[in-house]
Amino acid sequence: MLSFSTPSDDKAVVSIRAYDWVFGFHPNQPVLPYPQGRLRRGHGKKQARASHKTTEGYWVSPPTGVFRTHTLHGVEFFTDPKVQACLVFKELVEQWRAERRATSSITAMAMCDAYQKIIGMGPDAIPLIIGQLRSEADEPDQWFWALQVLTGVNPVADEDRGDFVKMAQSWINWAENKENAW
Amino acid sequence: MPGSWKSDEFPRLATGNHVITSPATRRYNCIAWVAGEVTRKWWPDPRNIGWWPAGVKRAETIEAFVEAYGTLGFRLCYDGSLQPGVEKVAIFGIRPSENELPIPTHAALQLESGEWSSKLGDFEDISHSPVDAVAGPLYGTVICFLERQRTSDTPRVLRARASTTF
Numbered sequence: 115m116l117s118f119s120t121p122s123d124d125k126a127v128v129s130i131r132a133y134d135w136v137f138g139f140h141p142n143q144p145v146l147p148y149p150q151g152r153l154r155r156g157h158g159k160k161q162a163r164a165s166h167k168t169t170e171g172y173w174v175s176p177p178t179g180v181f182r183t184h185t186l187h188g189v190e191f192f193t194d195p196k197v198q199a200c201l202v203f204k205e206l207v208e209q210w211r212a213e214r215r216a217t218s219s220i221t222a223m224a225m226c227d228a229y230q231k232i233i234g235m236g237p238d239a240i241p242l243i244i245g246q247l248r249s250e251a252d253e254p255d256q257w258f259w260a261l262q263v264l265t266g267v268n269p270v271a272d273e274d275r276g277d278f279v280k281m282a283q284s285w286i287n288w289a290e291n292k293e294n295a296w
Numbered sequence: 297m298p299g300s301w302k303s304d305e306f307p308r309l310a311t312g313n314h315v316i317t318s319p320a321t322r323r324y325n326c327i328a329w330v331a332g333e334v335t336r337k338w339w340p341d342p343r344n345i346g347w348w349p350a351g352v353k354r355a356e357t358i359e360a361f362v363e364a365y366g367t368l369g370f371r372l373c374y375d376g377s378l379q380p381g382v383e384k385v386a387i388f389g390i391r392p393s394e395n396e397l398p399i400p401t402h403a404a405l406q407l408e409s410g411e412w413s414s415k416l417g418d419f420e421d422i423s424h425s426p427v428d429a430v431a432g433p434l435y436g437t438v439i440c441f442l443e444r445q446r447t448s449d450t451p452r453v454l455r456a457r458a459s460t461t462f
Contacts, residue, residue, distance in 0.1 A: 216417030276336030276347025
């Protein structure tokens with residue numbers, strides 16, 4: 115089959131959106147659902163046409179630079195390093211939320227494996243976290259521990275501690291002032 | 297309506313012993329909820345992320361939590377029985393090992409009805425009875441109870457949340 119085990123259009127859009135969310139525009143080339151099943155036997159023409167149509171919309175020009183494959187929800191993608199980091203980050207966010215369960219402890223949340231892996235991504239994670247904070251609007255999550263560790267600063271005023279909305283805004287403002295840094 | 301939590305997190309929560317009273321939110325946590333706050337999280341983390349009462353040691357110990365609620369007039373008491381005119385708080389904790397002191401995990405507030413109100417992490421608020429309906433692998437058990445005189449100001453947070461539709 116030349117289709118994917120999961121709805122390929124939906125999953126491909128996930129990646130496109132991920133890129134869009136980080137960089138603010140659609141990529142010229144990077145995110146292509148890899149036609150993993152192309153070499154398998156028994157591909158029907160109808161399915162092949164459907165898959166071609168799926169990839170056509172995303173493959174605007176040939177890839178340049180270093181590309182890697184990344185499997186997300188059972189679908190393999192060609193990605194460039196920035197998209198790769200974005201996809202890894204989104205996966206870790208999902209893992210973190212599942213891992214921390216109903217804990218109220220800010221410390222316990224930060225000690226989760228997935229959260230530590232996000233910190234382990236290094237400076238590459240900073241714009242991803244800031245983007246995540248922006249996307250969470252008035253329900254920001256606990257990204258402040260990671261941001262403190264990764265940046266070495268804390269732009270939050272003492273009186274705003276614990277108020278995640280104000281804390282998120284402080285970090286977003288800080289990032290906007292540093293926007294040329296990444 | 298089912299809550300956002302997984303059943304294995306709170307094995308004692310059953311259909312008949314709790315009611316969801318407000319939608320899930322990350323704006324506050326259980327410690328803040330018991331203190332009457334719905335716009336910020338209370339927690340004595342080492343990175344000063346959570347809010348914590350001034351002058352109270354930032355330590356994840358039962359003692360520090362008792363002291364923090366002490367700033368609101370709560371004092372240690374014997375049990376969680378319902379007493380007219382008295383508002384009680386239960387502090388939950390887990391012992392990392394038998395020889396270690398319990399680490400605070402959760403707090404619940406006793407309502408005038410005798411039921412208890414809990415905010416479950418970043419999930420929903422619930423009313424539950426008995427108090428240890430939320431005990432289990434995540435929150436451990438009740439370590440101590442606190443009490444103070446119930447005042448007209450006490451249910452302010454409940455009124456604030458009651459106006460929320462979900």
